[in-house]
Amino acid sequence: MADTESPTQTKAPSEPSNGEDDIIRIIAMHKWFGEFHVLKNINLSVKTRERIVICGPSGSGKSTLIRCINRLEEHQKGQIIVDGIELTNDLKNIDLIRREVGIVFQHFNLFPHLTVLENLTLGPIWVRKTPKKEAEELAMKYLERVKIPEQAAKFPGQLSGGQQQRVAIARSLCMNPKVMLFDEPTSALDPEMIKEVLDVMVALAESGMTMLVVTHEMGFAKTVADSVIFMDEGEIIEENEPHEFFNNPRHDRTKMFLSQILHH
Amino acid sequence: MTPGKTEGPITVTEDGGYLPGTHPDLPPPSSVHGPVHWIKVNLFGSVTETALTLVAAYFLYSAITFLVGWMFVDAAFTGESRKDCRAVATGACWAFIGNRFSLFIYGFYPEPERWRVDLSFVLLILAMVPVLFDRMPQRSKALIYTCLYPFIAAWLLVGGFGLEQVSTDQFGGLMLNVVIGVTGIAFSLPIGIVLALGRQSQLPIVRILCVSFIEIIRGVPLITLLFVAAVMLSYFVPPGTNFDLLVRMLIMVTLFASGYMAEVIRGGLQAIPNGQYEAADAMGLKYWQSMRLIVLPQALKISIPGIVNTFIALYKDTTLVIVIGRLDILGIGNSSLADTKWQGLSTEVYVFVAFFFFVSCFAMSRYSLWLEKKLHTGH
Numbered sequence: 175m176a177d178t179e180s181p182t183q184t185k186a187p188s189e190p191s192n193g194e195d196d197i198i199r200i201i202a203m204h205k206w207f208g209e210f211h212v213l214k215n216i217n218l219s220v221k222t223r224e225r226i227v228i229c230g231p232s233g234s235g236k237s238t239l240i241r242c243i244n245r246l247e248e249h250q251k252g253q254i255i256v257d258g259i260e261l262t263n264d265l266k267n268i269d270l271i272r273r274e275v276g277i278v279f280q281h282f283n284l285f286p287h288l289t290v291l292e293n294l295t296l297g298p299i300w301v302r303k304t305p306k307k308e309a310e311e312l313a314m315k316y317l318e319r320v321k322i323p324e325q326a327a328k329f330p331g332q333l334s335g336g337q338q339q340r341v342a343i344a345r346s347l348c349m350n351p352k353v354m355l356f357d358e359p360t361s362a363l364d365p366e367m368i369k370e371v372l373d374v375m376v377a378l379a380e381s382g383m384t385m386l387v388v389t390h391e392m393g394f395a396k397t398v399a400d401s402v403i404f405m406d407e408g409e410i411i412e413e414n415e416p417h418e419f420f421n422n423p424r425h426d427r428t429k430m431f432l433s434q435i436l437h438h
Numbered sequence: 439m440t441p442g443k444t445e446g447p448i449t450v451t452e453d454g455g456y457l458p459g460t461h462p463d464l465p466p467p468s469s470v471h472g473p474v475h476w477i478k479v480n481l482f483g484s485v486t487e488t489a490l491t492l493v494a495a496y497f498l499y500s501a502i503t504f505l506v507g508w509m510f511v512d513a514a515f516t517g518e519s520r521k522d523c524r525a526v527a528t529g530a531c532w533a534f535i536g537n538r539f540s541l542f543i544y545g546f547y548p549e550p551e552r553w554r555v556d557l558s559f560v561l562l563i564l565a566m567v568p569v570l571f572d573r574m575p576q577r578s579k580a581l582i583y584t585c586l587y588p589f590i591a592a593w594l595l596v597g598g599f600g601l602e603q604v605s606t607d608q609f610g611g612l613m614l615n616v617v618i619g620v621t622g623i624a625f626s627l628p629i630g631i632v633l634a635l636g637r638q639s640q641l642p643i644v645r646i647l648c649v650s651f652i653e654i655i656r657g658v659p660l661i662t663l664l665f666v667a668a669v670m671l672s673y674f675v676p677p678g679t680n681f682d683l684l685v686r687m688l689i690m691v692t693l694f695a696s697g698y699m700a701e702v703i704r705g706g707l708q709a710i711p712n713g714q715y716e717a718a719d720a721m722g723l724k725y726w727q728s729m730r731l732i733v734l735p736q737a738l739k740i741s742i743p744g745i746v747n748t749f750i751a752l753y754k755d756t757t758l759v760i761v762i763g764r765l766d767i768l769g770i771g772n773s774s775l776a777d778t779k780w781q782g783l784s785t786e787v788y789v790f791v792a793f794f795f796f797v798s799c800f801a802m803s804r805y806s807l808w809l810e811k812k813l814h815t816g817h
């Protein structure tokens with residue numbers, strides 16, 4: 175595992191939320207895939223500028239949870255409220271929320287038939303109705319942020335995995351989201367490319383972006399997370415600030431997971 | 439090398455003593471490349487291969503000399519009857535084709551009005567330019583013209599509004615093949631796309647309608663559909679109204695090709711990974727936007743071979759109009775054979791018709807290869 179070691183900051187434990195300034199609020203949410211109860215009684219709130227890391231064994235429902243937040247999956251019970259808008263079957267609400275929430279996938283999901291620049295300007299032009307020229311300037315700004323402006327004219331298939339994932343991050347940022355979701359953004363990458371993507375994510379965190387990150391990069395969690403969530407079998411087992419989470423896990427399942435992941 | 443003895447630096451390698459890290463790029467030995475090597479390996483690799491090569495070469499040689507002799511060297515290009523041809527040459531009698539050429543092209547279209555057919559051919563080529571070449575300047579304006587072209591062509595060919603009316607009964611020859619083929623090609627692609635998307639729809643009614651349509655169309659031979667067009671459709675239109683037979687055929691041919699097109703495109707759609715739909719959704723694109731901008735460009739690109747295959751099949755199927763009494767280029771050829779002056783020249787006629795179809799279809803096939811290459815973005 176590639177750790178992005180920088181001096182470990184100690185963070186104030188998150189204050190109990192009053193629910194007012196929460197950008198994401200999930201209340202008693204359940205989800206089933208057919209008969210299979212994949213998410214059970216999920217309660218979670220994310221404040222503006224907060225960085226939350228979600229970890230847990232394979233199949234525990236981490237991806238499903240964050241995919242529910244922008245309605246790539248539909249929940250069946252409970253509430254999900256994003257930026258004051260509740261996710262329902264109302265397509266207007268779904269559209270509004272999707273504009274505010276960016277997501278970065280494990281497999282990048284770039285559009286292979288479009289150049290890097292076109293990948294980035296597509297959302298601004300068609301969803302936000304930004305003029306093309308302005309959209310291109312915006313795109314170049316974010317490509318510089320992720321340090322690959324020179325690749326703008328290439329097609330995704332011509333880039334390395336790490337570069338593709340950075341393009342994907344820039345593509346989400348071009349929509350100017352209030353929250354960024356990451357679903358194991360580095361787990362499809364070769365080890366030598368993980369760091370370049372994590373560096374971009376750390377810089378993004380430092381710029382004040384609200385982030386919800388599913389990852390097993392514990393170095394990243396220690397460096398930037400305000401709190402770490404452990405999920406198992408569809409439930410949130412434990413949530414704590416990183417120092418306590420790693421040094422003092424309360425649940426046996428968390429301990430077991432951590433020992434597996436840290437000493438494999 | 440045995441383990442444990444690998445420490446000392448290896449100073450001389452087998453092929454000539456370069457120190458590690460100093461080996462230059464050398465050209466491959468001449469025995470593994472070059473045309474002589476290729477011929478040696480591929481044509482004369484063994485005794486059997488050599489024998490096969492010689493036999494094949496002999497057959498190719500005799501076939502080519504025979505064909506060239508028949509088609510060009512011994513052929514007669516002028517004359518007023520078969521007798522004239524035979525008097526001067528032993529090979530093909532192309533005078534027959536030349537004599538009937540305008541019939542082959544225009545069918546029974548009235549002679550003084552044939553400039554209209556010529557003009558619509560020229561305009562057709564202009565209308566195709568922006569479709570075929572996406573890098574041309576002012577493409578979006580040119581595409582407006584392309585969309586108007588079917589109406590312009592229909593007006594030119596049929597007449598009315600200042601032009602003399604020409605009945606579609608008089609359409610024939612190559613012109614009839616082109617009218618049916620181009621109409622079918624132009625409309626079957628969009629209809630096929632809609633059917634393919636409908637087949638994947640979340641709405642059961644839309645899905646069932648599309649699936650039944652596709653299956654019915656695919657389950658019935660085109661000839662049957664053309665008979666239906668000729669005979670049955672008149673039951674459905676109010677008596678007294680005249681629903682042009684050519685239009686009915688155009689509809690049937692288009693629908694038939696659309697059914698196949700839908701299945702070809704469905705194959706392309708299935709090859710698009712779910713992640714593409716999800717990325718488009720997550721970005722906030724609406725259904726039609728994500729189809730138009732993300733999914734269809736990729737799906738159509740994958741489907742190019744199948745789409746062109748359908749186009750080619752459709753184009754060749756235009757000869758089937760013969761079954762409802764319309765004479766396309768093949769029909770004209772067939773009926774010309776009845777002329778006593780030219781009897782016995784069926785080979786010439788069929789070679790000519792085959793040549794015409796081959797050129798058109800081969801051009802489509804080459805274009806599609808070029809397009810595939812151009813759209814390849816490396817992955």
Ligand SMILES: Nc1ncnc2c1ncn2[C@@H]1O[C@H](COP(=O)(O)OP(=O)(O)OP(=O)(O)O)[C@@H](O)[C@H]1O
Pocket residue numbers: 207210212230231232233234235236237238239
């Ligand atoms: N579309 C689906 N239909 C049915 N079951 C699904 C579907 N997607 C996921 N599942 C199941 O739901 C469970 C949770 O899946 P999820 O992808 O959320 O896990 P995860 O925690 O992200 O795991 P991983 O670390 O492997 O990505 C798994 O058992 C999975 O098999």
Ligand SMILES: [Mg+2]
Pocket residue numbers: 236237238357358
């Ligand atoms: Mg997952």
